[in-house]
Amino acid sequence: MIIDAHCHVGQGRWVSQTAEELLRQMDTARVDMAVICPVDRQIAVDNREGNDAMIAACRAHPDRFRGLAVANPWYGERAEKELKRALAGGLAGLKVHSARQGHYVNDEILDPLLRLVDVVGGFVYLHMGTPEVAMPLEAIDLAYRFPSVSFILGHCGGVDVHWPLSWEVLETCPNTLVETSHVAFTGYFEEPVRRFGGSRFLFGSDSPVGAMEVEKWKLERLDLPGSEDIFGGNAERLLKGRGVL
Amino acid sequence: MIIDGHVHVTLDGWAAFDAEKAHSLGLDACLCYSGAWADTGVSMELARAQNDNLARLRSETGMVAPFGTVHPIWGEAAAQEMERCIRTLGFPGAAFNPHQAGYMLVRQHYNLKSNLFHSPIFEVLRDTRAPVVFDCDYLADYSSPAQLGEMARRLPDNPIIMGHSGWNAMWPMAIEVAARTDNLFFETASVPTGGIKLAVQRLGADRVIFGSDFPCDNGHTVAYELRKIRSLGLTPADEALVLGGNLWRMGILSEGDGRRRPAMPRQARR
Numbered sequence: 001m002i003i004d005a006h007c008h009v010g011q012g013r014w015v016s017q018t019a020e021e022l023l024r025q026m027d028t029a030r031v032d033m034a035v036i037c038p039v040d041r042q043i044a045v046d047n048r049e050g051n052d053a054m055i056a057a058c059r060a061h062p063d064r065f066r067g068l069a070v071a072n073p074w075y076g077e078r079a080e081k082e083l084k085r086a087l088a089g090g091l092a093g094l095k096v097h098s099a100r101q102g103h104y105v106n107d108e109i110l111d112p113l114l115r116l117v118d119v120v121g122g123f124v125y126l127h128m129g130t131p132e133v134a135m136p137l138e139a140i141d142l143a144y145r146f147p148s149v150s151f152i153l154g155h156c157g158g159v160d161v162h163w164p165l166s167w168e169v170l171e172t173c174p175n176t177l178v179e180t181s182h183v184a185f186t187g188y189f190e191e192p193v194r195r196f197g198g199s200r201f202l203f204g205s206d207s208p209v210g211a212m213e214v215e216k217w218k219l220e221r222l223d224l225p226g227s228e229d230i231f232g233g234n235a236e237r238l239l240k241g242r243g244v245l
Numbered sequence: 246m247i248i249d250g251h252v253h254v255t256l257d258g259w260a261a262f263d264a265e266k267a268h269s270l271g272l273d274a275c276l277c278y279s280g281a282w283a284d285t286g287v288s289m290e291l292a293r294a295q296n297d298n299l300a301r302l303r304s305e306t307g308m309v310a311p312f313g314t315v316h317p318i319w320g321e322a323a324a325q326e327m328e329r330c331i332r333t334l335g336f337p338g339a340a341f342n343p344h345q346a347g348y349m350l351v352r353q354h355y356n357l358k359s360n361l362f363h364s365p366i367f368e369v370l371r372d373t374r375a376p377v378v379f380d381c382d383y384l385a386d387y388s389s390p391a392q393l394g395e396m397a398r399r400l401p402d403n404p405i406i407m408g409h410s411g412w413n414a415m416w417p418m419a420i421e422v423a424a425r426t427d428n429l430f431f432e433t434a435s436v437p438t439g440g441i442k443l444a445v446q447r448l449g450a451d452r453v454i455f456g457s458d459f460p461c462d463n464g465h466t467v468a469y470e471l472r473k474i475r476s477l478g479l480t481p482a483d484e485a486l487v488l489g490g491n492l493w494r495m496g497i498l499s500e501g502d503g504r505r506r507p508a509m510p511r512q513a514r515r
Contacts (some may be wrong), residue, residue, distance in 0.1 A: 015439045182413040185466060202371050207439075208439050213476065
């Protein structure tokens with residue numbers, strides 16, 4: 001099964017995509033399943049609206065979608081309640097976008113939410129690549145504090161100078177994986193994939209920000225070892241670990 | 246004709262120019278500048294040698310549009326070198342890579358002569374009205390889209406090209422600023438496909454410039470970046486503008502450049 005580990009559904013300020021539009025992209029790119037999360041405003045403030053949309057999309061297309069919840073930690077106990085509700089609704093884990101949500105990625109303000117994810121066996125997708133608030137070597141703190149939670153470093157950690165920071169995180173923390181969207185220098189994957197194994201990488205497109213077909217093609221042409229894991233096996237294990245696949 | 250708007254050429258072995266390879270990847274001409282590590286202020290002589298190398302490549306390959314590079318910390322000497330590039334060697338433009346070269350447009354140097362807004366280089370750029378590329382990646386301190394918007398406002402007769410246009414973090418800022426600044430151009434290397442699509446919608450295809458960062462990653466980026474553009478579903482006319490028409494209209498190529506020649510000499514590798 002081919003799984004795109006990072007897509008968005010919703011009407012955003014910059015990019016928008018309906019569930020139906022995403023399904024068409026998946027069909028074109030021959031992707032079986034997508035892990036979806038809400039868009040900008042819903043990530044930042046309207047968390048409940050975003051989570052309800054993810055739950056509805058997953059229920060409407062149970063063979064194609066799994067979803068991640070959002071909860072801005074600045075809402076405190078309200079965020080915890082919302083995350084509990086969303087996880088009870090079948091969402092697989094938590095998407096953290098510390099740049100949109102206004103905290104350092106390793107801020108302890110996240111800890112109550114991460115404890116909830118830990119309890120249900122979920123995983124966490126971390127937006128990466130915004131200096132000061134969302135960088136790989138800062139994310140490493142979370143991986144240390146929650147060793148039984150799997151953390152996905154989005155966009156391979158950010159841009160070219162950030163990628164080597166992600167390799168350091170992979171080296172040190174076995175509970176971390178790297179997602180591949182927007183990495184233009186694809187040859188840079190080859191050595192790290194051989195070094196750490198395909199079990200530490202996840203194909204993701206960030207659709208509709210990235211074009212799913214293009215993001216998939218860029219990895220296919222590399223003939224990476226462990227590509228079955230990269231294109232779906234790892235995401236499948238994370239979803240099964242949470243009990244939603 | 247495909248003109249790549251973001252190509253590095255250096256003498257340090259990092260980015261040697263291989264015309265045959267560029268052609269094999271589908272490129273007809275390249276906007277080239279040294280950029281990155283080699284112009285980090287190590288020596289004025291190296292910068293001069295790299296600019297001379299670009300001049301040589303232009304005449305040998307017929308596919309290089311050379312953009313001169315200097316480090317602003319050199320003050321008057323930098324301005325003289327830029328003047329030599331544009332007025333003596335006939336370079337069509339200038340390029341700066343603030344992040345990789347370790348300087349901020351405005352804030353870092355207390356010596357105003359090395360502050361780009363007040364440096365003698367600024368006067369050369371203003372007087373020549375040459376197109377100017379600024380690498381505009383992910384570190385807002387160095388050369389964010391907003392800072393380049395201010396540069397474009399202070400150089401209203403120069404086309405200002407945002408190299409990377411904020412990359413995958415600040416491309417929305419690049420679109421917003423360019424929408425308010427007519428002489429600011431959006432270059433696509435490493436920008437997510439959805440960002441490029443929105444840039445074409447908001448700014449128009451005549452403000453968007455294809456770039457690949459060739460020869461980074463051994464040239465693999467070219468096919469990826471071309472595929473991104475071709476996945477947008479643009480009209481043939483708009484696609485032609487993005488893939489080279491806009492740079493052509495800026496006049497960065499010499500007469501006859503961009504037409505493939507039977508034998509392309511390779512740059513000597515050191």
